[in-house]
Amino acid sequence: MxxxxxSSIKGSQPSEAVNKLFEAIKNANSTNNNSFNKNxxxxxxxxxxxxxxxxxSPNIEKQLIIxxxxxxxNGYLVVAKVIEE
Amino acid sequence: MSQIRKIHTQLKNKxxxxxxxxxxxxDLLKSNTHNTVxxxxxxxxxxxxxxxxxxxxxxxxIGLLEGIPFGIKDVYMLQGTxxxxxxxxxxNYKSPYTATAIQKLLDAGAIPLVKENCDSFGxxxxxxNTIFGxxxxxxxxxxxxxxxxxxxxxxxxxxxxxxxxxxxTGGSIRQPAGFNNVYGFKPTYGRISRFGLMAYASxxxxxxxxxxxxxxxxxxxxxxxxxxxxxxxxxxxxxxSASNILNAEExxxxxxxxxxxxxxxxxxxIKSNFLASIEKIKAKGIQVKELDFFEADTxxxxxxxxxxxxxxxxxxxxxxxNYGQRIEGENLKDTYSxxxxxxxxxxxxxxxxxxxxxxxxxxxxxxxxxxxxxRDQIVENFEKDFKEVDIILSPVTPNTxxxxxxxxxxxxxxxxxxxxxxxxxxxxxxxLTIPQGTATGLQITAAKNNDELVLKFANFLKDTI
Numbered sequence: 001m002x003x004x005x006x007s008s009i010k011g012s013q014p015s016e017a018v019n020k021l022f023e024a025i026k027n028a029n030s031t032n033n034n035s036f037n038k039n040x041x042x043x044x045x046x047x048x049x050x051x052x053x054x055x056x057s058p059n060i061e062k063q064l065i066i067x068x069x070x071x072x073x074n075g076y077l078v079v080a081k082v083i084e085e
Numbered sequence: 086m087s088q089i090r091k092i093h094t095q096l097k098n099k100x101x102x103x104x105x106x107x108x109x110x111x112d113l114l115k116s117n118t119h120n121t122v123x124x125x126x127x128x129x130x131x132x133x134x135x136x137x138x139x140x141x142x143x144x145x146x147i148g149l150l151e152g153i154p155f156g157i158k159d160v161y162m163l164q165g166t167x168x169x170x171x172x173x174x175x176x177n178y179k180s181p182y183t184a185t186a187i188q189k190l191l192d193a194g195a196i197p198l199v200k201e202n203c204d205s206f207g208x209x210x211x212x213x214n215t216i217f218g219x220x221x222x223x224x225x226x227x228x229x230x231x232x233x234x235x236x237x238x239x240x241x242x243x244x245x246x247x248x249x250x251x252x253x254t255g256g257s258i259r260q261p262a263g264f265n266n267v268y269g270f271k272p273t274y275g276r277i278s279r280f281g282l283m284a285y286a287s288x289x290x291x292x293x294x295x296x297x298x299x300x301x302x303x304x305x306x307x308x309x310x311x312x313x314x315x316x317x318x319x320x321x322x323x324x325x326s327a328s329n330i331l332n333a334e335e336x337x338x339x340x341x342x343x344x345x346x347x348x349x350x351x352x353x354x355i356k357s358n359f360l361a362s363i364e365k366i367k368a369k370g371i372q373v374k375e376l377d378f379f380e381a382d383t384x385x386x387x388x389x390x391x392x393x394x395x396x397x398x399x400x401x402x403x404x405x406x407n408y409g410q411r412i413e414g415e416n417l418k419d420t421y422s423x424x425x426x427x428x429x430x431x432x433x434x435x436x437x438x439x440x441x442x443x444x445x446x447x448x449x450x451x452x453x454x455x456x457x458x459x460r461d462q463i464v465e466n467f468e469k470d471f472k473e474v475d476i477i478l479s480p481v482t483p484n485t486x487x488x489x490x491x492x493x494x495x496x497x498x499x500x501x502x503x504x505x506x507x508x509x510x511x512x513x514x515x516x517l518t519i520p521q522g523t524a525t526g527l528q529i530t531a532a533k534n535n536d537e538l539v540l541k542f543a544n545f546l547k548d549t550i
Contacts, residue, residue: 006441007397008404008418009434010426017497018393018439022452024386028379028459044317057181064165064181070411079406080413080420 087300088247089153096141096152103137103152107196110154113245114199119226120218121236121245123159123200124167130154133196150308151194156240156249158233159200160207161187162281170283171215172205174409174428184281185316186250186292186309193308198246202236205430206400207254207285209233210499211492212261214432219489223265228486231261234295238265241295248296248305254285255388256481256506258293262518263481263526268543269295270302273534274513275320277306278313284399286392289510299543302517303330306536325537333545336538339363339371340474342378345505350381351483355523359480362522362550366478369549376470376477379463381504387463388507389500390443390456397440400433435496460511467512471532476542479505479528481518486525515539521550 004012057065071078095101107130114122137152157163160170162180169175187197204214212220212235220230223242230239234251238261241249251258253271262269270293277292284290294305303325312321341363346356367373379387405411405424412427414420429437443453470477482502492499505528509516515536518526529546531538 001445003438003441003445004422006445007434007437008401008421008425009429009437010422012426012434012438014438014442015435015496017495017500018389018435018442020497021386021389021439021500022443022448024382025390025452025455025459028383028386028455048317050314050317060164061181064179065407068178068181068408070405070407070409080411080417081415082417 087298087304088296089149089301089304092153092247093147093149093151096137096147099141103134103141103196104131106152107131107134107154107198110198110245113243114240117243117245119221119223119230119239119243121199121202121220121230121240123169123171123202123217123236125199126163126166126197129166130196130198137194137196148194149304150190153195153247154198155190155195156199156201156237156246157187157197158203158237158249158251160203160252160283161250163187163197163200167200168283169200169216170206171203171217172428172430172433173216174403174405174424176216176410178408180281182281185278185313187281189309189311190250190305199240201234201240201249204233204235204257205433206283206396207233207252207257208396208430208432208436209492210256210260210503211487212236213489213493214430221489222486225486227488229264229489229492231264231486233257233261234269235261237295238262238267238269241265241267241297248294248301250309251293251295252282252285253291253293253510254289255392255510256503258291258295259481259506259516259518259528260503260525262295263520264486266520266526267295267297268299268302268520269293269518270306270539271510271516272306272310272536273515275318276322276515276536277309278311278316278319280313280315286395287399288395289392289513291510299330299540299547300327303327303540322534322536325540329537330541330544333541336475336542336545337372338374338474339366339476339478340374340376340470341478343375344378344380345479348381348483350501350504351480352485355480355483355485355525358523359527362527363478365550366546374474376474378466378508379459381501383459384463384508384511385500385504387456387459388503388511389439390452391460391511393436393440394443394453395440397437397444400437432496463508463511467514467532475531475538477530479530480523480525481505481528482525517543519543519546521546
C-alpha cells in the first residue's frame with residue numbers, strides 16, 4: 001500500500017528530510033539485537049488494573065461531544081456516506 | 086524569588102485584589118504582539134478571581150496557588166473551552182472534559198487565563214507550525230519562541246502568566262524555556278498524568294511546568310504529580326519539600342557527554358560557556374566526569390523514528406468523523422483523506438507519512454525495530470552512567486534561537502537542533518532547563534524518579550555559576 005493511502009492523506013509523498021533520518025538509523029551501530037524490548041517496563045501489573053466498570057459521562061460532557069460533531073440533520077448526527085468495496 | 090509566594094502574600098495582605106491581578110494579566114495577553122494567545126479564558130478567569138476575593142474579604146484562608154494566574158498549552162483539555170492544538174482540524178473543537186493535571190491545579194485554586202500557542206500537535210521546535218502565527222521570542226522578536234511549547238515559555242518570560250503548563254515529548258518544554266531564559270521542567274515519565282493531553286508520542290509525552298523560579302517549579306510539580314487511574318503509566322510519588330532541595334552536599338559527581346561538546350555542530354560561545362560552568366562546578370569540589378554517548382544524528386533519528394510512528398497511530402483518529410473540521414468527499418474514505426490533507430499542516434503530514442513508512446511491511450524491521458533496539462541501548466547507557474555520576478549536565482541546544490522562517494525552510498536542520506534534548510526523552514528521565522550557563526541555558530538530568538535531585542542541583546547552581 002502506498003503512504004498516501006496508509007496515511008489517509010491525499011497525494012502525500014515520503015519526504016527527503018525524513019528519509020535522511022531513516023538512513024541514519026539504518027547505518028547506526030546496533031550491537032545487541034537480542035535485547036529488543038527488555039527495557040520497556042511501562043506495562044501495568046495485573047494486580048493494578050483498573051476496575052472493568054462502565055462510568056457514565058456527566059451530561060455536560062455528552063453535550064460537548066454532540067456539539068463537536070461536524071454535521072447534524074433533523075436531530076441526527078450525520079456521518080459520511082459509507083461504501084462497500 | 087518565588088512569584089507564587091510573592092503574589093500569595095500580596096493577596097493575603099490585601100495589597101491587590103485577585104480581580105485586578107487577573108484583569109491586568111488578561112490585558113497584557115490581549116495586547117501582546119508575540120502571538121502567544123490562541124484563546125483567552127477571560128470570563129472563567131474573572132469569575133474565579135471574584136470567588137477568591139470574596140474568600141479573602143470573609144477572612145478565610147487561601148491556599149498557596151489560590152488566585153495565581155497561569156497559562157495552558159493549547160493541547161490540554163479544559164472542559165467547555167477550545168482545544169485547537171494550533172491546527173485547522175481542531176480549530177472549533179471544544180474540550181468535553183478536563184485534563185487531570187489541569188484539574189489538580191484548578192482544585193488548588195489556580196486560575197487559567199489562556200490557551201497558549203504552540204506547534205500544531207507538538208510537531209515542531211520553533212512554534213511556527215501553527216495557524217495562529219509564529220510565536221516571537223521574548224527577548225528578540227526576530228527570533229523564534231522555541232517549541233513546541235513556545236507560547237507558554239514566552240508568556241512566562243514576559244510575566245503574562247505566573248507559570249504555564251507545557252508538554253514535552255522530545256524537548257518541547259526545555260528548549261523554549263532555554264530560548265526565553267526561564268525554567269522548564271520535564272519530570273520523569275509517568276510522574277504526572279497525561280490524561281487530557283492530546284497524544285503526540287505516548288511513550289515520551291510528559292506534562293511539565295514552565296516558571297521563573299525553582300520554587301515555583303517545585304510547587305506546581307507537587308500539585309500535578311501522582312497516580313491517576315485514567316493514565317495507567319502514572320506512578321505514586323512523594324512530595325518534594327522545600328527544605329529537602331536546599332542542600333546539595335550529597336551530589337559528589339557530575340558528568341557530561343563529551344561528544345555533545347567536542348563537535349563542530351555546537352556554537353563556539355555555547356561551548357566555551359558550558360565548559361566555564363563545568364570549571365565553576367569543579368571549583369566547588371565536585372568531581373566532573375566526561376561520558377561517552379551516542380552520536381547526535383543517531384539520537385535524533387531514533388527519537389524521530391519512534392515519535393513519528395507513534396504520532397501516525399495517535400493522529401489516525403483525526404478523520405473528521407466524530408469531531409474536527411470535516412470536508413465532505415464522495416464517500417467515507419474520500420472524506421477522510423480530503424479532511425486530513427486539507428486540515429493538517431505540512432509538518433504534521435510529513436510526520437504522519439514518515440510514521441506510516443516505518444510501520445509498513447518491509448521497513449519496520451530495518452528502521453522501526455532497530456529504532457526500538459537503539460532506544461534500549463540508550464536506556465542501558467543511562468543506567469550505566471548513573472552508577473558513576475549523580476547528575477548529567479548538558480547544554481539545551483547546540484545553537485542560539487533561529488530567525489523566524491528559517492526552520493520551516495529546513496526541517497532536517499530543525500530536527501538536528503533537538504540533539505541534546507531527545508536522548509533524555511527516550512530515557513524518560515527528569516530534566517530541568519535552567520536559564521544559566523549558556524545563551525540557551527543548561528539541562529540538569531538525574532536518574533529515573535530522582536526529580537528531587539534535579540531541583541536540588543538547580544538550587545546549588547543558582548549560587549554557583
